[in-house]
Amino acid sequence: MSAFWIAHVHVTDADRYGEYAKRATVAIAEHGGQFLARGGGFTQLEGPERERHVVVRFESRAQAEKCYASSAYQEALSYARGAAERELVIVDALDDT
Template identity: 55%
Template sequence: MTAYWIAHVTITDPEAYAGYREQAATAFARYGAEFLARGGAFETLEGPTLQRHVVIRFPDLASARACYDSPEYQEARRRREGAAETQLVIVEGL
C-alpha cells in the first residue's frame, strides 16, 4: 500500500536549504519517491500559513520510513537545520 510524506515548509535560509534539497534527492531516488506536489500555488483555508507544501509518494510505508531513517536523509536534515521551519508527516495511503 502506498504511503506519502506530507511536508509544510517555510524556508528561512535559501542557500542552506539548497544543500538540503541536493542531499535529500539521493535518499528519494534510493527509496522510489515520486513528487506529487512541490511548492507551487496554494491557498491556506485553515491553520497557519507556511510557504511551501510538498507531497511525496512512496511504494509503501516501510519505504517511506526507511527513506526518513536513511543516512542520506539524516544528513540532509542536518543541512536543513536553521534553514527552514518544517512539519513532516508520513501517511499510509488507501
Template identity: 40%
Template structure:
C-alpha cells in the same frame, strides 16, 4: 500494498543553503522510490494554519516512506536544513480504497 506519503508544510529562511539540502536528499529519495507530487507552488490554506510551502512526496509503500526518513543518508541531509528552515512533516499511509 498501500503507498506512503511525506506531507510537509515548511518555511525556508535561506534559499541558497536550502539548495544544499535539496541536493543531499535527492539520493535517498531516489533510492526509496520517492516521487514529488507537490513541490511548492501556489496553494490556499482554507482551514487552520500552515507554513507557506507545501511538499508531498509519494513512495511505493508506507514502509519505504518510513525507511527513507530513517536512512543514514536522509538523516545527514536533514542536518543541512537545520537552522535555515522549519517544517512540519507527516508520514502517512495511503488509502487502498
C-alpha cells in the same frame, strides 16, 4: 499499500535549505520516492501558512520510514535544521486503486 510524506515548510535560510533540497531529492529517489507536489503554488485555507508544501509517494509506509532514517536523508536533513521550520508526516494511502 503506498504512503505519502506530506511536508509544510517555512524557509529561513534559502541557501542552506537549497542544499538540503538538492541532497534530499537524491536520497528520496534512491528509496523509490516520487514527488507529486513540490513548491509554493497553493491556496491556504486553514492553519499556519507555510510557503512550501511537498508530497512524496512511496511504495509503503515502511519504505517511507526507511528513507527518512537512511544515512543519506539524515545527512541532507542536517542542512534543513536551523534553515527552516518544518512539519513532516507519513500518511498511508486509502488504497492503491
